[in-house]
Amino acid sequence: xxxxxxxxxxxxxxxxxxxxxxxxxxxxxxxxxxxxxxxxxxxxxxxxxxxxxxxxxxxxxxxxxxxxxxxxxxxxxxxxxxxxxxxxxxxxxxxxxxxxxxxxxxxxxxxxxxxxxxxxxxxxxxxxxxxxxxxxxxxxxxxxx
Numbered sequence: 001x002x003x004x005x006x007x008x009x010x011x012x013x014x015x016x017x018x019x020x021x022x023x024x025x026x027x028x029x030x031x032x033x034x035x036x037x038x039x040x041x042x043x044x045x046x047x048x049x050x051x052x053x054x055x056x057x058x059x060x061x062x063x064x065x066x067x068x069x070x071x072x073x074x075x076x077x078x079x080x081x082x083x084x085x086x087x088x089x090x091x092x093x094x095x096x097x098x099x100x101x102x103x104x105x106x107x108x109x110x111x112x113x114x115x116x117x118x119x120x121x122x123x124x125x126x127x128x129x130x131x132x133x134x135x136x137x138x139x140x141x142x143x144x145x
Contacts, residue, residue, distance in 0.1 A: 007055045008114040013073075014047035014063045014089075015039045018144055021047055021063035021089040022134060023054075023118070024125070026097030031125035033074055035097065038131045046085040049073040054091060054114045061091040061116050092143040094118045095134055097125040119143065 012023040013032040017039065024032045033049055040046060048065030049072065055062050064087040065071070071085045094111055101122040109120040121137045123130055138144040 006114060007053060009066070010052050010054060010113065011050070012052045012094075013049050014052040014065075015044035016047055016086050016089045017044045017092075017135060017138060019089065020092035020138065020143060022092060022138070023052060023063065023094045023113075024097060024134075025094055026125070030097045030099070032097060034076070035095075035123075035125040035130055035134070037073065037075060039134060040083070042131050042135070046071070046073055046083045047087070047089055048085070055088075056114050056116060057088070061114055061118065062088045063091050064088050091118055093134075093138060093141065094120045095137070096120055096122045098122055099124060099126070 010023060012025045013036040014021050014023050015036050024035055026032055047063050051066055052063050053066050071082055072080050073083045075081045101124050110117040111120050119141055123133050
C-alpha cells in the first residue's frame with residue numbers, strides 16, 4: 001500500500017495573496033519569478049522563489065520556502081534580491097504557466113500535492129493581464145478571503 005506524502009517540494013514560485021498561497025508552476029524560463037514579482041508589485045508577499053516546500057499540517061497544505069532560499073528572489077538582470085517574505089501559508093491555488101492556453105477551460109482541474117487535491121488554473125504568464133487573472137481566479141473559485 002502506497003503511503004501518502006506529508007510534504008513535497010515543487011518547482012514553483014509562490015506568493016501570498018490575502019493570506020492564501022498561490023503556487024506558480026512551469027518549466028524553467030516560463031516566467032514564474034517574473035509573474036511572482038508582478039503580483040508582489042500588486043500587493044502579494046513572497047513565500048518562496050523557484051522552489052516551494054509544501055507540507056500537510058492539521059489537515060491542510062501550507063507553503064513555505066526551503067531555509068536556503070527564504071527571503072530571496074532571483075530578478076533577471078538584477079540578481080538575487082532580498083525580499084520580505086512569509087512562511088507556512090495555507091495553499092489555495094496552483095497556477096500552471098504555459099505560453100499558450102485554451103481560450104475557454106473545459107472542466108475544473110485539480111492536482112495532487114503532498115497527497116491532497118489543489119485547484120489548478122492555466123495562465124500565460126507573459127500576458128499583461130496575467131497578475132489580474134491570478135487574482136480573479138482566486139475570486140471566481142471562491143478562494144479569496
